[in-house]
Amino acid sequence: MQLVRGLHNLRPRHRGCVATIGNFDGVHRGHQAILARLRERAAELGLPSCVVIFEPQPREFFAADSAPPRLSRLREKLQLLAAAGIDQVLCLSFNRRLRELSAAEFVSAVLVEGLGVRHLEVGDDFRFGCDRTGDFAFLCKVGPDAGFSVEEAATVELDGERVSSTRVRQALAAADFALAERLLGRPFCIEGRVLHGQKLARQLGTPTANVQLKRRRVPLSGVFVASVELDGRRWPGVANIGVRPTVQGDGRPHLEVHLLDFAGELYGRHLTVAFHHKLRDEQRFASLEALKTAIDGDVAAARAYWQGQPPK
Incomplete structure (x- = not known):
């Protein structure tokens, strides 16, 4: 899959495609249905498939502090789109200039002049252009003169x-990981590189990998039974997502994961952490001794959980 960052990096070889537009946060089963139809239409027309996404996502541009927490950051999203068989992704910087484009200007600049779209697949809730004035009806009206056909993607229930990103977030907030997995078509995961941290957990006898989040907000908070795929093996573990209230921190969310019975170096490795069950909410403890006792209890609970699971 080829990634194109911005209209200015489009080349003649990128023109003439079958496209869809959206945030595709989480690339859930509803998104997957759109992508499957996109690939079908692209194959029928003998053209590459293209997904247009925005960075940051529009709601993050308008109100970063109150925007919904992401299900997938850009790297994860691109990996999921590549796994879905998409040929190219156009990632547009959502800034004031793009925000001020009217629906007609967006169609002209992005779909016609930029990509030379021949067919467009859009979700049933798709809106675009200044003040979100563009919709499916508008695209059907302007499409024939602009040289592309339009098809509305069927809703997946x-x-x-x-099925929606909002519903996935609600399932995660309720710690309903079985429902989240059914909506996503896979377990909910967060990935990132292991960085050096305060090494406090190591001092408390339970070393953890400090996984870089690279996101302002996350859809989970608390202590969870988790697992990590590492060198072809699934390591069971326990993960904490939160602001670490017992120790002095920076107020930002952090992800730390302890792999049960693992001995080895993880610094610099890129880990994918899957979440399976919530053990408890994050809480502030009166002392490091009390924190150590809680962590030991979390590890014991995680072991009990994994011992009750059938082998995979």
């Missing part, structure tokens, strides 16, 4: 409700 699970248990009678629409």
